[in-house]
Amino acid sequence: MLLAYGVAAPDRARGAAATPAAGASAEAQTAAAAPAAVTPTFADDISPLIIEHCAPCHRPGEVGPFPLLTYDDARRRARQIAEVTASRFMPPWKPDPGFGGPFIGSRRLSDGDVALFRRWAEAGAPAGDPSRVPPQPDWPEGWRLGTPDVIVTMPAPYSVPADGPDTFRNFVLPIPIERTAFVAGIEFRPGNARVAHHANLRLDRTRSSRQLDEQDPAPGYEGPISPQAHYPDGHFLGWTPGQLPPLAEPGMAWRLEPGSDFVIQLHMQSTGRPESIRASVGLYFTDDPPVRTPMMMRLGRQSIDMPPGERRYVIRDRFRLPVGAELIGIQPHAHFRATEINGSATFPDGRTEPLIRISDWDFNWQDVYRYRTRPFLPAGTTVAMEYVYDNSAANPRNPDHPPRRVRFGQFSNDEMGDLWLQLLPRSEADRQVLVRTFMPKVINEDIVGYESMLAADPDNPVLHRDVAVLYMTADRTAAAIRHYRRSLELDPASATAHYNLATLLAASGALDEALRHFRRAVALRPTHAAAHNNLGAVLKALGRLAEATPYFERAVALDAGNAAAHNNFASALASTGRPADAMRHYRLALALEPDGIESLTSLAWTLATDADAGLRAPAEAVALAERAAALTGRRDVNVQATLAAAYAAADRFDDAAAAQRQAIALAERIAGPAVMLELQRRLALYLQRQPLRPMR
DSSP: OBOTTSOBOOOOSSSSOOOOOTTOOHHHHHHHHOOTTSOOOIIIIIHHHHHHHTTTTSSTTSSSSSOOOSHHHHHHTHHHHHHHHHTTOSSOOOSOTTSSOOBTTOOOOOHHHHHHHHHHHHTTOOOOOGGGSOOOOOOOOSOTTOSOSEEEEOSSOEEEOSSSSOEEEEEEEEOOOSSOEEEEEEEEEOSOTTTEEEEEEEEESSSHHHHHHHHSSSSSBOSSOOTTEEOGGGOOOEEOTTOOOOOOOTTOOEEEOTTOEEEEEEEEOOOSSOEEEOOEEEEEEESSOOSSOOEEEEEEOSOOEEOTTOSOEEEEEEEEOSSOEEEEEEEEEEOTTEEEEEEEEEOTTSOEEEEEEESSOOGGGOOOEEBSSOOEEOTTOEEEEEEEEOOSTTOTTOOOSSOOOEEBOSSTTSBOEEEEEEEEESSHHHHHHHHHHHHHHHHHHHHHHHHHHHHHOTTOHHHHHHHHHHHHHTTOHHHHHHHHHHHHHHOTTOHHHHHHHHHHHHHTTOHHHHHHHHHHHHHHOTTOHHHHHHHHHHHHHTTOHHHHHHHHHHHHHHOTTOHHHHHHHHHHHHHTTOHHHHHHHHHHHHHHOTTOHHHHHHHHHHHHHOSOTTTOOHHHHHHHHHHHHHHTTTOOHHHHHHHHHHHHHTTOHHHHHHHHHHHHHHHTTTOOHHHHHHHHHHHHHHHTTOOOOOOO
16 A cells, blocks of 8 residues: 555554455454454554554644654544544545545545554553654655646745634746646645645636736735636646645646646645745646546536525536546535535436445545546436535534525635536547537536625626626627626726627627727727727728728737737738738738638638739639638638639639539528629629639
8 A cells, every 4th residue: 555645554563454364254354353452552553554644744844733753742642543533533534435436545544443543542552662663754855746847836925824714815826838738747835734725726728817816916816716717628636735646647638728827726724823835836748649638527506595504405416428438536515514425326227326425524624536446437327416514503614603694605604516527538529529518507507606696796896797708608698798787887997898898799789889898998908909809890890991900900919829810900901902911911810720711711812813913822722712611511602702713713614603603502591682793793704714803
């Protein structure tokens, strides 16, 4: 067996459970496992147990409040050790045996080990022969997985007061990489293990968490993690004392893009004196790109509304898997009033098996549990969760005295009920089916949760913005617009809210109002490249091309990686008689987004039809137009008309006529008379074996 820190456990000389001979009776096995006539000693029996199960945390510099390394350390606390091990309070391992698992890294003591601690304390904590005490392991001091490829550290230390309630805070760590990397694993170092209780890590590619951090004058920010921060590519990221997730197996790394930030939600506890903490994360890269990607599935209810005094409040959720998948790991999450956690799987044959049960939930000891042998859940399996809460005064972990009404919320004094499952489908196609099937469910549940939080805090502009994003994702535009309007009433200086509201208004056809909000977004944040681009797009749609062009140019200057801005700038340049410059930006757009239909089509059109023969390239025009036609399934009028013009430029007039007839057939139900007349005019040209040459 390996210790929590990867050190081999010493053999026990006496008092350990003997392995019975094959075929021995149950009674004989029981007798062999507990030789009560032998008095346990520290040297032979207790020291090996403490090294394996206690010392990883109870040693200098770690989270345990006192050391347990020597005989004197243990003797002074012998009765306390017997009590906390008998109650299963220590070592902390919450899953009930026999309900799911076995789990990697289990810290649970056997019944025989618990009995040894009890008998040793009852015997007066005898030392035994000091020469038989096993040596202390070489406890690791540096990075246990080796030297990381990249280390990111909190920009500044955070001060933890000497006393008071536990602190929960989010810290944003920018990741300094310049190109896409594949991450095989991470190692979290708290920087001050006395203070750090546990950490949850997410990845934010949108910089929204960075903005929340900037708004708080102290390091990090308080409150829930931004909804734009997610687990990366279906992987759990977290830390508890003693936990060291292994490096990913080949083909299971996750993708890390430049501009990403780590968001660390850190649970910190006071130690009786002022402390500071500055956590770090080490990243370990691999050259092997991911071949199989897991998916994170969250079951749970966000409609929690517990009356005060309720002794047994139950929430349930379930989901039927459309495809088969291996279950890699599981993570329950709830707050202080939860008492019992259950996860299960009901298979297509009707058989139900537990995935995990925690009959004594403790908010302070939550963890990720990875299966030693991954269960396979075939298509048609229903995964389910059931959580029980006690919101009465009889619950010793209830933080409210007297109890109060409690709703769903992301602060620790609210309540939550999530069961995260890390699933590995057999193929990427199966994973996409699972994502498409499951995501509407989780988005709608998130909407329920945010509306619940808004009912308790209706004047919170951040909550209005966050729920508006969810409504946008669910294609519920009217609700999203309503929440953005309210958020701007409460916080008129939010460039993000102005931008998102303007985007929705533009898509709804309210161009004049959209223009006002885009202008406000640009005024509030002059470096907002997307706002410059969309402002230009609205001006162009209003027929104000001369006003639009500088905004496109500014968007490209602010963000050279914005394909839409390059395409829009190119279109403006082409419309103002600068085809060569337009082609350059079309090519830049395609380099960033090779399947961009508008860029493919517009560049093909210019290469096929420009009045300047030196700019025309019929063969390239055909290749680009054929690619656009394949991507659209030959169901787009403009693409087919462009393909026809490209064929005609290449003297392939029969193909041009055929493509133009397809464009006419597609346009008949949607185009007006003027468009239909122009399409027929072009067909007549191709039938006369003439290419299209628009006037410059």
